[in-house]
Amino acid sequence: MSSANKQERGSLEEQFRSRMQDAEVSPAPDLWSRIDHELTVNESRVYKERFIMYRQLAAACFVLFMLAGALLYYQVGNQATQPVAPAEQQMATNSSSSSSTPATAPVKAAPTPGTFSDQAQTGSAAAGTLAEANTTDRSAAADESTNRLAAATIGAVPAKNRAVAGSAIPVSQPDAGVQKEDLPALAITGGTDQPADAQEQVQLPGSAETEGNRPKEQSVVVRQRLPEEKGLLLPKNIEGLGETQYKTLAAESMLKKDEKQEALQNSLGNSTKKEQAIASAGSNSRWSVGMASGPSYFNQNIGLPEQMMPAVMHNSFAAAGPTADAFSARNMESAREEYDDNTDAAFSYGMEVRAGFRLTKKLKLLSGLGFIQNSARTKTSFIFRQFWFKPTTREPYELVSTIFMPSLTNGFSPDSIAVEQTNPFYVNYQYRQITVPIGLQYEGKIGSRGWHWYASGALAANFLTESKITTTSDKVPDFSYNNNNGEVSPFRKVQFSSNIGAGIGKQITESVSVVVGPEFRSYLSSMLANPDQALAPQGKPYSIGVNLGVQYLLGQEKK
Amino acid sequence: MKLFTKPKSDEEKLIEGCIAGKREMQRNLYDLYSKKMMAVCLRYAPTNFEAEDIMQEGFIKVFANIQNFKRDCPLEFWVRRIMVNTALKHLRQKSLLTVSHETEEVASISSETYNLTGYSMDELMGMIQSLAPRYQMVFNLYAIEGYNHKEIGEMMGISEGTSKSQYSRARAILQDMLARQDHKFKEHVISK
The missing domain is CATH 2.40.160.20 (Porin)
Known part of the structure; x- marks a missing residue:
C-alpha cells in the first residue's frame, strides 16, 4: 500500500477495519451439508469422467493392440515368404508337374515306354532339383538334366543291361555296356529304385529292333528331349530312324502326352490348385x-x-x-x-x-x-x-x-x-x-x-x-x-x-x-x-x- | 534421510488432509474459518442468502485448489482472498458492479475522528450492506482489506480514478449514516 493511500486513511477507515477485520458471524447450520453435498457431486463427476477416460483409453489400446498385432503378423508373414530362392520361383512357373516330387517322376516314367512327356518331366524335375542345389548355374542344370534323362532311359534297355542301371550312361556313349561311370543323378531319377518287374515292362518303341540300334534309340530319345522341352519341335536331323518310324513315334508320344495331360486335368480339375x-x-x-x-x-x-x-x-x-x-x-x-x-x-x-x-x-x-x-x-x-x-x-x-x-x-x-x-x-x-x-x-x-x-x-x-x-x-x-x-x-x-x-x-x-x-x-x-x-x-x-x-x-x- | 523431522503443525495437517480429500479434515477447516468467512461474505453480499451462496462457492474453490496453496502466507489469508474473489465474481456476474457515466469526484478525507465502539456489529454490517454493491465492494477492499485504488481498479475492471470516486462517495454515505445515528442518539438522550 502506498504512503499516499495511507495518508488518505482516516479515523473512519481504521475504526471500520478494527471492528470488521476479525468479525465473526455464524453461518447457517445447513451450509456445511450443502458444501458436503456439492463436494460429493463433484467427486463423483470426477470419478465418472476418469472412468470414461480410462474406458476410452482401454478401448483405444485394444484397437491399437489389434491393429499392431495384425500389422506385425502381416509383416512377419511377408518376410517369411520373401527369402524364397529365385530358382524355386522359377520352378513354380514351370509346368504343374514340376512340383511333383523327384522320386515319383521316374516311377511314372519307367512304365511308359518311351514317353517323351514323362521323360521330359523327369528332366525338368531333375533340372529343378539341381536348380535348387545351385541356382546360379542354370546351364549346368540343363546339362545335368540331360544326363538324368539319359539315365532315365536306362529303363528302356533290356534287363541284362539294366544291371548297370546304377551307373550313368553318357549320352554320347554308343554302347550301354561301357557305362561304368557313377552319377549321383541316378539317385534322383530313381532308376535303381525301380523294381525289376517294373523295369521289365519298360519298352521303347525301338526296343524290338536289334541290339545295335539300342544306343541310337537312346540317342534319339535324348536328342528329342531338348526340342520337346522347348515346344515339341520335331528334330530335323534324325539319325538311325526312318522317317515313318520317327513320325509314328512322335505322333504316339504327342497323343499320349495330350491324353495324359487331359486325364490329369480331368481327374484333378482346374480347381485343384485353388483347393490346395x-x-x-x-x-x-x-x-x-x-x-x-x-x-x-x-x-x-x-x-x-x-x-x-x-x-x-x-x-x-x-x-x-x-x-x-x-x-x-x-x-x-x-x-x-x-x-x-x-x-x-x-x-x-x-x-x-x-x-x-x-x-x-x-x-x-x-x-x-x-x-x-x-x-x-x-x-x-x-x-x-x-x-x-x-x-x-x-x-x-x-x-x-x-x-x-x-x-x-x-x-x-x-x-x-x-x-x-x-x-x-x-x-x-x-x-x-x-x-x-x-x-x-x-x-x-x-x-x-x-x-x-x-x-x-x-x-x-x-x-x-x-x-x-x-x-x-x-x-x-x-x-x-x-x-x-x-x-x-x-x-x-x-x-x-x-x-x-x-x-x-x-x-x-x-x-x-x-x-x-x-x-x-x-x-x-x-x-x-x-x-x-x-x-x-x-x-x-x-x-x-x-x-x-x-x-x-x-x-x-x-x- | 532425515532423522529428525519437524513436527507438522495443525494447519499443515489440515492442509494435507484436505489435499487428500478427507472429508473430516475439510469439515475441520470449514469449522475453523466459517465464522470469519461468513462475516467477510456478508460485507460483500447484498443479502444474507447471497452471502451464503458466495461462501459455499468459496469453500468449494478452497477444497478444489488447496493443493495450489503455496504456504507463503497464513492459510486464513488465502481462504479470505478466495472468498473476496468469489464475491467479486458473483457480483460481476449479476452485473452489480457496472458503472454508467459516473463523474470522478474525489472528496478530501476529513480529519474528523470517529469512535464506532458504540455500534454493534450488526449495525455496522447493516450500514455496509446498505451501500450500493459497487460502493460496498470498493469500501470493503480499500478500508477493510487494505488494497489500494490501483489494485481495486484492476480487480473490478475500473479505472483507479473511478475507484477513488466510488470510495469517496461510499465514505460520504457512511459518514452521513453515522451522523444521523449520532443525531438520533443525542435526541434520544436529550428527550430523556
Missing part, C-alpha cells in the same frame, strides 16, 4: 482381418404407458398433476395407439472392422471395432405441448414434443399439457453406437470349390455416442443427446448385446474371402437408462440384419 491353396491357406496363417457391414431391421422396444393421461390428469392435494382437458386426453390415447401401430424400423446399418485369430482348424476368435446406427420411425399426427414454469424465476415456457419424449421418464410434471392433432409427420429415432464385439466363429467346408459355412456367436459392448429424435414437422423441434451438448440423455450409455450369425462364404483368392449371412443382435438391457422411472414396461431392443463381409488372411504364403 485354400486348404493350405488355413494351415499356415492364424490371423485374419476383415470388414463387415450390412443393413438391419431394428426394434427399439420402448414401451409407452397404456393409460398415460389418467396418470398425469390427477390433481389432488396429495400430488398435484398437470391439467389437461378431455380433448387432449383423447388425443393422447390416439397418439399412443399411433405409436403402437405406426412405429416401424427405418434404415439401420452397421460397419465393423474385425480381426480374427484361428484357435483351431475350424474355430476362430473374432474381435474388432464397429459403428452401428439403429433407426426406427413413427408416423404420427399429434403434437404435445407441455407448459412449465422455471422453478427459480417462475417464467413460463413451452416444451413441444411428441408422445415419445414425455413417456421416457416419469420425472416430468408440467403445469398443463395439451395434445393437438396436425397433419401426419414422421418421428425418427436414431441411436449411434460404437461397438466392440468379441466372439467365436466356427467354420466348415462346403464341397471342394472354396465354399464354406460359418456360425458365430459374440458378446459386444455397445457405447451410445449419440441419440437423436428428429421430426419432419416444423412445429416439433429435434432433440439430440450426445457427449458435447451436455443434455442428460434418458438412454443407456453402454449396452451389452449378444450377436448370433450364420452364413456362407466363398474363397475368392488365396487370401481373400467373402461371407454373407443373417445376423441377430439381441441387446441385454433396455434402451432407457432408468427403465424403472419410465411409465411403462420396457423391452429389450434387437436387430436382425444381413452380414456382408470381406476377410483377408494375413501372412498367407505366396505361391
